[in-house]
Amino acid sequence: MRLSLTLFAGLLAAHTTLAAPFTDEILSQGQQLRQHAMASNRAWNLLESLTTEVGPRLPGTEADRRAVAWAKAKLNTLGFDRVYLEPVTVPHWHRGQASARITTPFPQSMVVTALGNTVGTDPAGVEAEVVAFNTLEDLKQADPEQVMGKIVFINHRMERYKDGRGYSPVVKARGRGAVEAAKKGAVAMLLRSVGTDSHRFAHTGMMRYQEGIAQIPAAALSNPDADQLERLLKRGEPVRFNLKLSSETRREQISYNVVAEITGSTHPEQVVLIGAHLDSWDEGTGALDDGAGVAIVTAAAKHIIERNLKPKRTVRVVLFAAEEIGLIGAKAYKAAHLDRLDSLYIAAEADFGAGPIYRLDSRVNEAALETMDEVARQLAPLGVERGHNHSWGGPDVSILPDEGVPVAGLSMDGSDYFDVHHTMDDTLDKVDPDALRQSSAVYTLYTWLMANAEQSLRPIPLPQE
Amino acid sequence: MRLSLTLFAGLLAAHTTLAAPFTDEILSQGQQLRQHAMASNRAWNLLESLTTEVGPRLPGTEADRRAVAWAKAKLNTLGFDRVYLEPVTVPHWHRGQASARITTPFPQSMVVTALGNTVGTDPAGVEAEVVAFNTLEDLKQADPEQVMGKIVFINHRMERYKDGRGYSPVVKARGRGAVEAAKKGAVAMLLRSVGTDSHRFAHTGMMRYQEGIAQIPAAALSNPDADQLERLLKRGEPVRFNLKLSSETRREQISYNVVAEITGSTHPEQVVLIGAHLDSWDEGTGALDDGAGVAIVTAAAKHIIERNLKPKRTVRVVLFAAEEIGLIGAKAYKAAHLDRLDSLYIAAEADFGAGPIYRLDSRVNEAALETMDEVARQLAPLGVERGHNHSWGGPDVSILPDEGVPVAGLSMDGSDYFDVHHTMDDTLDKVDPDALRQSSAVYTLYTWLMANAEQSLRPIPLPQE
Ligand SMILES: [Zn+2]
Ligand SMILES: [Zn+2]
Ligand SMILES: [Zn+2]
Ligand SMILES: [Zn+2]
Numbered sequence: 001m002r003l004s005l006t007l008f009a010g011l012l013a014a015h016t017t018l019a020a021p022f023t024d025e026i027l028s029q030g031q032q033l034r035q036h037a038m039a040s041n042r043a044w045n046l047l048e049s050l051t052t053e054v055g056p057r058l059p060g061t062e063a064d065r066r067a068v069a070w071a072k073a074k075l076n077t078l079g080f081d082r083v084y085l086e087p088v089t090v091p092h093w094h095r096g097q098a099s100a101r102i103t104t105p106f107p108q109s110m111v112v113t114a115l116g117n118t119v120g121t122d123p124a125g126v127e128a129e130v131v132a133f134n135t136l137e138d139l140k141q142a143d144p145e146q147v148m149g150k151i152v153f154i155n156h157r158m159e160r161y162k163d164g165r166g167y168s169p170v171v172k173a174r175g176r177g178a179v180e181a182a183k184k185g186a187v188a189m190l191l192r193s194v195g196t197d198s199h200r201f202a203h204t205g206m207m208r209y210q211e212g213i214a215q216i217p218a219a220a221l222s223n224p225d226a227d228q229l230e231r232l233l234k235r236g237e238p239v240r241f242n243l244k245l246s247s248e249t250r251r252e253q254i255s256y257n258v259v260a261e262i263t264g265s266t267h268p269e270q271v272v273l274i275g276a277h278l279d280s281w282d283e284g285t286g287a288l289d290d291g292a293g294v295a296i297v298t299a300a301a302k303h304i305i306e307r308n309l310k311p312k313r314t315v316r317v318v319l320f321a322a323e324e325i326g327l328i329g330a331k332a333y334k335a336a337h338l339d340r341l342d343s344l345y346i347a348a349e350a351d352f353g354a355g356p357i358y359r360l361d362s363r364v365n366e367a368a369l370e371t372m373d374e375v376a377r378q379l380a381p382l383g384v385e386r387g388h389n390h391s392w393g394g395p396d397v398s399i400l401p402d403e404g405v406p407v408a409g410l411s412m413d414g415s416d417y418f419d420v421h422h423t424m425d426d427t428l429d430k431v432d433p434d435a436l437r438q439s440s441a442v443y444t445l446y447t448w449l450m451a452n453a454e455q456s457l458r459p460i461p462l463p464q465e
Numbered sequence: 466m467r468l469s470l471t472l473f474a475g476l477l478a479a480h481t482t483l484a485a486p487f488t489d490e491i492l493s494q495g496q497q498l499r500q501h502a503m504a505s506n507r508a509w510n511l512l513e514s515l516t517t518e519v520g521p522r523l524p525g526t527e528a529d530r531r532a533v534a535w536a537k538a539k540l541n542t543l544g545f546d547r548v549y550l551e552p553v554t555v556p557h558w559h560r561g562q563a564s565a566r567i568t569t570p571f572p573q574s575m576v577v578t579a580l581g582n583t584v585g586t587d588p589a590g591v592e593a594e595v596v597a598f599n600t601l602e603d604l605k606q607a608d609p610e611q612v613m614g615k616i617v618f619i620n621h622r623m624e625r626y627k628d629g630r631g632y633s634p635v636v637k638a639r640g641r642g643a644v645e646a647a648k649k650g651a652v653a654m655l656l657r658s659v660g661t662d663s664h665r666f667a668h669t670g671m672m673r674y675q676e677g678i679a680q681i682p683a684a685a686l687s688n689p690d691a692d693q694l695e696r697l698l699k700r701g702e703p704v705r706f707n708l709k710l711s712s713e714t715r716r717e718q719i720s721y722n723v724v725a726e727i728t729g730s731t732h733p734e735q736v737v738l739i740g741a742h743l744d745s746w747d748e749g750t751g752a753l754d755d756g757a758g759v760a761i762v763t764a765a766a767k768h769i770i771e772r773n774l775k776p777k778r779t780v781r782v783v784l785f786a787a788e789e790i791g792l793i794g795a796k797a798y799k800a801a802h803l804d805r806l807d808s809l810y811i812a813a814e815a816d817f818g819a820g821p822i823y824r825l826d827s828r829v830n831e832a833a834l835e836t837m838d839e840v841a842r843q844l845a846p847l848g849v850e851r852g853h854n855h856s857w858g859g860p861d862v863s864i865l866p867d868e869g870v871p872v873a874g875l876s877m878d879g880s881d882y883f884d885v886h887h888t889m890d891d892t893l894d895k896v897d898p899d900a901l902r903q904s905s906a907v908y909t910l911y912t913w914l915m916a917n918a919e920q921s922l923r924p925i926p927l928p929q930e
Contacts, residue, residue: 052696055573063573108520108528108750111889198894199664200749224892228750231517284665285573285693424576427689429663 021371026452029309030378030445036303037441043299044433047292049074051285051428058282059322060092060253067278068256071319075260075298079305082263085256088332090322092253093117095282096246098219103127103240106232112219113202113283114247115174115191116325119215125244126151126188126217132233136173139180148185151241152177155230160196164352164414170194171205178218179210188243189218192226200224201423204281206325217245255321257329262301264451266312272450273316273347274300274443275396277323284426288417292431293350294319300443311451313345320396323351330396334403341403346450346457348408349394353417354431355439360384361391361409363401364457371455378449382442387411390463406457410442486836491917494774495843495910501768502906508764509898512757514539516750516893523747524787525557525718532743533721536784540725540763544770547728550721553797555787557718558582560747561711563684568592568705571697577684578667578748579712580639580656581790584680590709591616591653591682597698601638604645613650616706617642620695625661629817629879635659636670643683644675653708654683657691665689666888669746671790682710720786722794727766729916731777737915738781738812739765739908740861742788749891753882757896758815759784765908776916778810785861788816795861799868806868811915811922813873814859818882819896820904825849826856826874828866829922836920837873843914847907852876855928871922875907
């Protein structure tokens with residue numbers, strides 16, 4: 001289907017310029033933009049500013065409010081046509097203190113971090129024997145007698161891949177482990193960190209409770225601590241563990257999706273959305289997750305402004321609130337704009353570190369594949385290749401295709417992303433300035449082309465599987 | 466001098482076997498030992514046991530007592546002729562909790578660790594404006610008015626070298642920074658971590674006070690936090706910092722140098738000492754510092770026992786107490802043995818991680834250089850080259866040459882050592898089993914040769930410089 005359409009388009013192109021996805025002028029302006037972006041420190045400077053002047057920015061906290069203020073002020077200085085806030089009601093989970101230790105047979109402290117949304121423990125901690133499972137599935141299969149009254153340890157090690165596909169098989173245990181453990185009478189759930197590093201940083205991230213199932217405390221052990229616990233358990237004697245968490249859920253707060261636009265010159269009502277999330281976990285400064293994304297998409301739009309170029313469609317930068325605790329800002333965005341989502345020409349999100357970007361995926365009508373293929377050809381000098389047409393778009397954007405919104409996925413090399421993801425160690429020094437610059441250049445050119453493409457991208461194909 | 470002696474020895478060797486530093490049998494047994502050691506997991510198993518079953522072992526703590534008990538029990542199982550303890554009175558410094566934050570202009574928490582021996586702060590912390598210096602020397606030169614009432618930040622970055630020579634220029638500020646800051650009226654001293662990594666682990670280590678100078682609290686910032694503080698200061702506004710430490714010095718305790726011997730068959734009164742320190746800092750499990758050393762020297766002796774070989778001299782493994790807080794065990798050892806130090810044929814210490822070992826240095830009489838040169842030739846198949854003859858021997862052993870004791874230095878590749886040195890991240894996963902095995906094989910062969918060498922190594926040359 002795709003091949004024949006491309007062939008048809010090729011034949012058509014021989015007869016009429018109308019069939020070309022982009023005018024020569026747009027392509028030429030795009031390549032100038034690419035060069036401009038590849039000489040720009042804009043993304044780095046934005047990221048340096050956000051991580052230094054705001055730092056960690058957990059939804060619902062005072063730092064979250066400072067992040068919103070930072071974003072609004074910063075976008076206002078950059079020359080956008082419009083900068084505005086859209087309110088989002090966000091939960092406020094408070095981490096508090098976490099401590100943990102083996103009490104017998106070999107007393108020693110352990111590095112843990114509370115999982116997002118967990119309840120706390122008694123001030124004296126919860127203490128019990130540890131029972132280990134290799135996977136969430138093994139826990140589900142276990143005899144409840146084995147688990148009753150114990151602390152469940154899910155010892156599932158994440159594997160490293162460029163595309164981060166080691167994440168999804170393991171992260172289920174983070175979200176669901178406490179519920180499955182509580183169903184069998186466990187008193188707490190410990191998780192081997194969902195991360196690819198071997199440093200004593202535990203990886204936090206969201207966990208969930210289920211109506212009618214006891215809410216037990218849930219924490220992650222750093223990978224070296226999980227190794228240590230595994231070694232202790234292998235010795236065959238019962239291992240007792242004490243976990244103290246002073247985490248709690250506090251009152252809901254108002255946060256904001258922060259939006260900035262370059263108004264389209266020809267089709268202002270059609271919108272090319274490029275997003276990232278402004279919030280971060282609270283232990284690092286959210287440099288890779290997702291300060292980098294904020295910097296990449298903001299710089300992309302700014303590069304267009306700097307070159308005095310006027311896109312035909314509106315370019316909309318959305319810095320989503322509260323992604324980390326359940327796409328709260330994205331869901332609020334979708335709900336608030338539900339009757340106007342057909343104004344979205346295409347949406348994409350940068351939320352996988354600093355790059356570099358190596359592939360363009362998409363989810364557009366098959367008749368419009370030549371547009372996306374041409375975008376990929378234009379991105380080729382930056383090292384980007386053409387990918388598939390069943391992109392999910394990225395976390396916040398992932399809920400839009402259900403409403404028919406076309407999406408693009410600019411895949412970043414995530415080989416090292418899960419070394420620091422959701423840890424104290426997600427700080428500016430982990431960002432490669434050259435990778436960040438390349439990613440921002442890719443978004444710059446992509447955004448320019450999408451804002452000036454000739455074809456409609458709808459209706460989008462149904463999801464695969 | 467050295468060349469001509471070697472030449473002379475070579476000429477002599479042509480005429481008489483008496484001049485050979487080792488008999489052929491000893492050399493042949495040594496090479497068999499090398500092969501045996503290179504197939505052994507002994508060092509790894511010892512290290513795994515110590516770091517798992519004891520973990521962190523700060524002098525004076527309950528864990529320190531467990532470490533001594535572990536060592537005694539373990540050495541007893543290994544078939545040494547004698548295992549005994551020598552008491553050492555050790556200070557007991559208690560770390561307590563550390564926390565720190567920027568209060569203005571951009572509030573955020575900072576990762577710090579208390580420096581060993583520091584006093585604590587008020588429960589509310591000490592809070593003041595930060596004044597930064599690039600080096601201890603710059604602080605010494607500073608106008609006291611600049612420093613009075615402030616928190617001094619010494620921002621001296623350590624450089625990475627194979628031989629660790631980046632350490633000594635920076636570590637002076639750790640030991641002496643608080644005194645120099647207090648002399649000018651500072652209220653606390655913050656140090657950029659003495660470490661080569663860029664992770665949010667602060668590096669602890671010993672600091673000192675001086676009689677008559679106010680005792681101000683002293684802590685290290687992780688390198689990323691020091692970077693962050695540097696960026697905040699560059700913005701030009703006053704930066705206020707709050708540091709809370711609940712550290713305190715507690716009552717002295719009794720710890721022990723743990724000693725194990727293979728009695729010499731011909732010269733039992735002559736001793737080849739191989740040492741390491743049993744204690745560790747309290748945040749990691751002391752895998753590289755100095756569990757690896759403990760494992761390397763213990764396995765070296767055990768390899769000789771396993772092969773049923775009888776060294777002519779006594780092989781003495783000394784696991785020193787309380788090295789980290791000022792060579793306390795080594796000083797006690799020297800004091801207790803002062804009238805018998807001439808029984809030490811040669812001493813060496815493994816305290817620079819897990820290896821690999823790349824060079825043999827020595828400090829022996831020049832007439833005995835041919836012995837050390839031959840040891841190096843025997844070690845060559847393990848990748849060891851011959852170094853110089855002004856070795857210091859290693860921390861604990863460094864105080865022995867002043868009493869005329871010959872020493873050897875088996876230099877380890879320390880390129881990565883200061884990434885984890887004195888941090889929470891000094892754990893078993895950081896140890897390369899192959900490097901550890903090679904180091905242990907080097908010590909095995911070295912120890913065998915020294916215990917059977919023909920020449921006297923005394924008197925040793927005076928220190929250079
Ligand atoms: Zn994210
Ligand atoms: Zn995240
Ligand atoms: Zn050491
Ligand atoms: Zn040390």
